Amino acid sequence: MSWDSREGELTPSAAPPWLAPLVENPGAVKNAYRRRVPAEVLAALTAANTTAAVTGTRRDAAVLALFSGPADGDPGALPDDADLLVTVRAATLRHHAGQAAFPGGAADPDDRSPVHTALREATEETGLAAGRVRPLVTLDKMFIPPSGFHVVPVLAYSPDPGPVTVVDKSETAHVARVPVRAFVNPENRIMVYRGENTRRTAGPAFLLNEMLVWGFTGQVISAMLDVAGWAQPWETDKLYELSDAMALLDAEDSYGEAQR
Template identity: 70%
Template sequence: MSWVSEGSGLDPGAAPSWLKPLLDNASDVKQAYRRRVPPEVFAMVTAERDKLGAPPAGREAAVLVLFSGPPDSPTGGPPEDADLLVTVRASTLRHHAGQAAFPGGAVDPGDDSPVQTALREANEETGVDTMRLSPLATLERLFIPPSGFHVVPVLAYSPDPGPVAVVDEAETAIVARVPLRAFINPENRIMVYRSANTRRFAGPAFLLNEMLVWGFTGQVISAMLDVAGWAQPWNTDDVRELDDAMALVGGQDGYGVAQP
């Protein structure tokens, strides 16, 4: 299906001042995303996308990129207690099993916008009260092989989204409001590649105490940090194979502490 309007239900004026740099530069996220994708991988993804053509029914999807935190910040940047809602997919799923992800999923026949899809899916996966959220903007569609989905990230904000938790263990293993400072902390940043590929195909990842955030989600977060001006210099030469990086998950005391 085709959505009526990708902008429906958006209220950019609800963004706190510390989110404005991201919102003002949201149109640059896709280009920043592409800069972190190795040229060989980008060429392969583009060829696969072009081969599939326009998204067929069931291949449109949306994810909720939910920032939470106080509306005011003494530094002008993200407050110390700002966070980002992230899940870890169940290990039994067909696509992207065990990966960290934004809550979201495929469009349902009754959905008329990415906003509606993202909010519905987030509620189904995390129990978040969508009435407490303010959708701010949609990013450009991004193509994800091998599932073939064209995904629209929906940026949203809430000063307090309320409790979140795993709703269906068959779909989701972890639901967490991860401190934004954990993603900004350069000590938590590495590059990751699959053993089936090579180090040339490594992409940005975040090694946290509960999860390794890599792949599509890691790329999007990395791109958002770049365009918002939140990114700090980090060691892009720290390149690890995926299984080796996953083996380190759980090896720290808090989100802001570096892994060994």
């Protein structure tokens, strides 16, 4: 069985009704993701992906997009108490240091599948009890330079994942179950770009009480909100360079009631 196999590990029937739009059409998330990525960034990603494949530097990885909340509800209607598990990577890491991310990482040789990788990494990073988690579907692979990872997001659900916390401070700086309504709230949404003269490459981001969620993770969350029908109109002209956006985290009362 190859690492790409998901046989016997996915239980889409375990999804609550409010996650139905994502579970029933997981391919739409990548399409929504690509629509949000500027054309020149998409071209650069495609070129980097091709180069990594030719040179053999592309690596398999998986992340866990774990939603928690009630087991009932109306199809597509977001419950007030639904949340999403997010971590902040330690500032000392080689790749994506200090960045908010889904728990996850590179596949180990003994990993059986993306589901196995995502659950193993999430347990190592957050202390998550994997037995409480129901993997629902896998989203399409997405390439992330400069790390060279070919990432499979694993969409999962738990009515109650139990306590989560930082397990290893050398890898993870912060762990949080963030209310999904905090991502939906238009007041928390901004556009972020990195470096000078790259405003056209800005992507969606979320400015929360304890973290700035941007880059790959911000793009995936934005795409999921769109596909699920949870997104609300927001000011896409709220544009910040990355360092300026990070500085807002330290500015008292700079972005209102951000965790609502």
